[in-house]
Amino acid sequence: MKAALYYRVSTPGQATEDKYSLRSQKEELTKYAASQGWTVVGEFQDVGSGGKLEKKGLNQLLDFVEKGNCEVVLCIEQDRLSRLDSLGWEFLKSTLRENQVKIAEPGFITDLDNEDDEFISDLKNLIARREKKKIVLKMMRGKRQRTREGKGWGKTFWEYNYDKATGTYTINENWSWVIPFIDKLYTEKKYSYTTIAQELNKISRTPTGKEWNSALVGIRLKSKAFHGVLEKNFKNEGAISADVPVYPPLRTIETYEKICKIRKEKFKRKKVVFHHFLRKVYFKCDECQRKLSIVHSKNSYATEGYFYLAHGRHIDCKVSINSIRFDQNITKAIKEILKSENMAKKYVKIDHTQKDLEDMKKQVKAERNNLKKFSEKKDLLLPLYLDGKFSKEQLDKQYTMLETQEEHHKKQVRSLEEKLHLIKSKMFNYDLITSYLSVAERFESLLTVEEQTEMISTLFPKGIVYEKEILLEGFLSEDVPIEIAIPIDPDPFNVKNKWERDPISKYNKIQEYMNEHPHLTQKQIAEALDIGPSSIVRLRNRFGEYKNYTKVINHDPKGKAEILKEYYLKNPDASLRKTARDTGIPSTTIRRIKRDYGL
Ligand SMILES: [Zn+2]
Structure with a gap:
């Protein structure tokens, strides 16, 4: 096929700086034409907005087309040709159509003779996007080259x-x-x-x-x-x-x-980071269906702190489980599963009744129906778009969404069917499970936390967290899931949870403790009660000042500055250490506040 290449950049600056520089467009298109076996018979270029038809290069291209010199116009993206008002666009299209010239971009061709082709090309565009991404990546090479040569690009510092x-x-x-x-x-x-x-x-x-x-x-x-x-x-x-x-x-x-x-x-x-061996497993909360992850909390000053399976901050779901309630149970489960089939049954479903099989068959059928629905919906999109029911942007979005969901259901069907097959052929059995888990046999004794983390996240990439158990999900083969139910022990810190639900009792408990120990600092009280020092402040702000407590409760820096100011009025010559002792504010904080507030 005879191809004419067309390059355009919208601003002169773009000609050198942008990833779509004229040079990189030329390079990419020449290569692409060669890869398709096309002969390049002409090259045209413009610098300027795509919105105007009156452009030298474009006019030359149209003359070229009218003389019947080429069969296809190749540009990096259709918008290089087509950001025209509708009249200009119609004119351009009609010229191309009359001469039976197609528009091509790397990845696909639009035949303007076919009325729907242009619209279909939009859909194809979605699929070709991955290919385009590759091209953009290649164009980034230009930026690398510029950088090496010491030519600037991108934003300039104000300086x-x-x-x-x-x-x-x-x-x-x-x-x-x-x-x-x-x-x-x-x-x-x-x-x-x-x-x-x-x-x-x-x-x-x-x-x-x-x-x-x-x-x-x-x-x-x-x-x-x-x-x-x-x-x-x-x-x-x-x-x-x-x-x-x-x-x-x-x-x-x-x-x-x-x-x-x-x-x-x-x-x-x-950077003092404590690692937990489950930190790479992707946990989902059954309560709210959002992500849970292993977080480290230094609530207790006596130890390294605890790990929790919890949501990120600012999420209203209050599910939060101290890892000491299940850590040991995971190693215990793995050991017991490997010990005997009978013990394994506590954690893994091995025997399947006729009813289980029926249920699974039903599931497969339901998933197949789902899959069908999504394919139908996808087929409906194009006619709806052609009827002008929604915009190109919405079309793209819908299409991508449906595709993702379709992919998900496809996977479900595949995995259920394979598991069904395995069960029917009696392959999903104790031996298969033990061979899967045998690598974990000496899990705790031989491995570092890092190695444990790698292994567990390979064996069980996902988990669902329920109130009383964690379902760890792994894959026996590419498509066959295995689920191990790890029990969650009852909460040994029931007090803490009660406090969470009932802040006033926490406040009262703090007050009680202060009555008994009026000379302890806020930090010491927090340590004794295993709470964060900031909770003491937060509860004070909510329920009022603590009574009979002579030490200072940490305020915001401004509040602390006030306290220090007042203290220095009375004790102008107090040393740093004495000030810290008297006010309960750590000396480093005092130093910072003195500097920041010019005391
Ligand atoms: Zn949740």
């Missing part, structure tokens, strides 16, 4: 100006002060990102009129741009940097290294 004509950066004198300013606060005064942002806000808002925040400060401290280096991060590939200096430096490399060192230390200090 620099970018000269499009020369492709070089100069210092923006209006904003260049920001870098030495934050460098000083960070390296000398050891301020946090947030405090630095506050200091910046005292001077000025950002060039866009917004407030400075910790993220903006962080980016500036992390970026290599300010000592001259152009470095960009690429997905899957990591950082690529230019071989030559690109930005006029606003900080020295020594300062940058100093910043890195401080950041590393801060990061290290924070």
